[in-house]
Amino acid sequence: MGASIDEIAARACVSRQTIYNxxxxxxxxxxxxxxxxxxxxxxxxFAAFAAFPDRPEKLREDLIAFAVNLNRNCLYNQDGKFLRKLIQSEASRYPHLFEAWREQGPCKIGTALGAIFARLHHQGLLKVPDCDVAARQFTALTNADLQxxxxxxxTPTELEIEVAARQGVDMFLRGYGAHTC
Structure with a gap:
């Protein structure tokens, strides 16, 4: 939000009036x-979600590949980095501007990830009492070492992304794996 309308118009190669119109x-x-x-x-x-197998045969490996894909191609790509920087720099000054982002971004994504975990729970692959909490925890665990x-x-290296995914998934499965009591 620090740029002026004149700077934005010049960068977009349009007139100031076009921006205001x-x-x-x-x-x-x-x-x-x-x-x-x-x-x-x-x-x-959502492309990463769609790539997750309906009936995973190797749950640990599939979750690790999913976490790597999600982090590499979604959270740490150009758009993800831009949003994170924008939110960190502007959210405290303009919290109302990020309401749509919260609803369309993290809330929507958390619900979809929770649905994947609900499916895995019903297949007997996970024991998940609260899928929304599990979704937030999965994301936190697979990102903790990248923060x-x-x-x-x-930008995290490929190795850092893979190690974070492996460690996060292992911890997630300790808590929600079907073998857990």
Whole structure:
């Protein structure tokens, strides 16, 4: 939100009036940008969800591959990094601007991931009393070791993403694996 309308218009190769005709004010433009990037990011996330097998034969390996795919192609790609940086820098000043992002991003994704875990629970592969909590915990566990890297604007290496996925999935399965009492 730090850029002026003149800077935005120059970067877009349009007039200032064109920006105002389409968006009326800078805040409306900002909301449109967040919505567009969130939609692109969600497309990648839901493609990763669709790639998860309906009936996994090797649950641990499938969950690790899923976590790697999700982190590499969704959370730590260009759109994911842009959203994270934007939210970190602007959310405290403009919390109302991120309501749509929360609803269309994390809430929607958490519900879809919870549905995958519900299916795995009904197949007897997991014991999940609360699928929404399990979805948040899975995401937290498979990202925990990557947070410090991204906090400083860096992109995790392939090895870091794989190790984080493996360790997070192993911990997740200790808590929710079907063999657990």
């Amino acid at each position: 389409h968006y009326r004010e800078k805040e409306t433009l900002f909301i449109a940008v967040v919505a567009d990037v969130t939609a692109r990011a969600n497309a990648a996330v 410090m890297t991204t906090l400083f604007g860096e």
